[in-house]
Amino acid sequence: MPEQPEPYAIYALKYATRIAPASECFLGAEAHEPPLRMDYFVWVVTNARHTLVLDTGFSEEVARRRGRDYERNPAEGLRALGIDPAKVDRVVLSHMHYDHVGNIARFPNARFQVQEIEMAFYTGPAAHYPRFSKSMEVEDVVGLVRANYDGRLELSSGDLELLPGITMHLVGGHTAGSQIMRVATARGTVVLAADAAHYYEEVEQLRPFPTLHDLAKMYRAYETVNRLADSPGHVIPGHDPLVMERYPAVAKDTPWIVKLA
Numbered sequence: 001m002p003e004q005p006e007p008y009a010i011y012a013l014k015y016a017t018r019i020a021p022a023s024e025c026f027l028g029a030e031a032h033e034p035p036l037r038m039d040y041f042v043w044v045v046t047n048a049r050h051t052l053v054l055d056t057g058f059s060e061e062v063a064r065r066r067g068r069d070y071e072r073n074p075a076e077g078l079r080a081l082g083i084d085p086a087k088v089d090r091v092v093l094s095h096m097h098y099d100h101v102g103n104i105a106r107f108p109n110a111r112f113q114v115q116e117i118e119m120a121f122y123t124g125p126a127a128h129y130p131r132f133s134k135s136m137e138v139e140d141v142v143g144l145v146r147a148n149y150d151g152r153l154e155l156s157s158g159d160l161e162l163l164p165g166i167t168m169h170l171v172g173g174h175t176a177g178s179q180i181m182r183v184a185t186a187r188g189t190v191v192l193a194a195d196a197a198h199y200y201e202e203v204e205q206l207r208p209f210p211t212l213h214d215l216a217k218m219y220r221a222y223e224t225v226n227r228l229a230d231s232p233g234h235v236i237p238g239h240d241p242l243v244m245e246r247y248p249a250v251a252k253d254t255p256w257i258v259k260l261a
Contacts, residue, residue: 005165006047007186010260011081011250012236012243015057015074016040016099018067025199027208027215036199037241040099042074043192043260044081045183050163051083052090053110054181054192058102062137066098071256075106080254092168094194094238095175096122096144097135097211104143112147113162115170116155118177119144121213135211169228171196173218174209180225185261188230196221198239204232236260 017040022033043054056074063070075085085106093101093114104112122141126132147153159169165184172178174195181192196218197203203222212218229235236243247258 005163005184006049008045008047008050008165008183008261010183010185010190010192010236011044011046012041012247012258012260013044013074013077013081014039014041014244014256014258015072015077016063016068016070017241018069024210026201027210027212038198038239039241039244040068040239041243042077043181043236044078044083045166045181045192050090050166051088052092052162052166053078053083053088053107054092055094055100055194056091056103056107058099058137062098062102073103073106075103077257080257081250090162092162092181093118093144094180094192094196095178096141097175097195098137098140100194101140101144102137104140104147111152111154112144113154113156113168114144115177115179116157117170117172118175118179119148119153119155121176132213169224171217171221171224173212173214173216173221175213178213178221180221180228182228183261187261188234189228190234190236190261191225191229192236193225194238197225197235197237199237200235200240200242202237203235 020038022029025036042057088110091110091112161167167182168179180196183190198209201207249255250257
């Protein structure tokens, strides 16, 4: 019988926030619905043998141009957990929107994993259309192209096991190659949904996010998220400020880092 992997701990690091109209958070939101807070996170998954980072956030310059309230660079924020970004050897990218693939240069020794269909889409003929390009930073795409030429980009096709106890699942919907992470932890199987579900309401009430590639796949992604997690309480959405309320801070002086498992 295969040896069971040591359970992983998961941390969410909040690095920016914004207040957004409801229409920018839920497809078909009514005019009377109040604006919502949207928090921006990167995630660390670690045990005694392995540490990986899920997504890399965006830079202060991008925050300034896009009107986001920037609190810290997520790469520097890793140091609060005792992690040197320059020594991280594995970074997983849930998808290629600007708030998930910036700061690549701060991880000079990492291999980056992304879905092949995602890379193909954002370097392909449809990427320049405004509906898609508004969610991108060209230099982020260029950075991944450089990583590919350096032999540091792993292009995957579908679901895969990253490490014992950690699997990635291609769901699409939000983008062509959006993927989610399933993690074995001491409290059960947790799903880091990233932007397959920005808010709890998406997976609990089937309220789609308005930035999307394929609406039908987005709905199916919600079903996959719920199926792979041990319970609704084991689902972690990508931008919901409730994450900061439902999980404990790791220390009083770092209230922006919470432990998810």
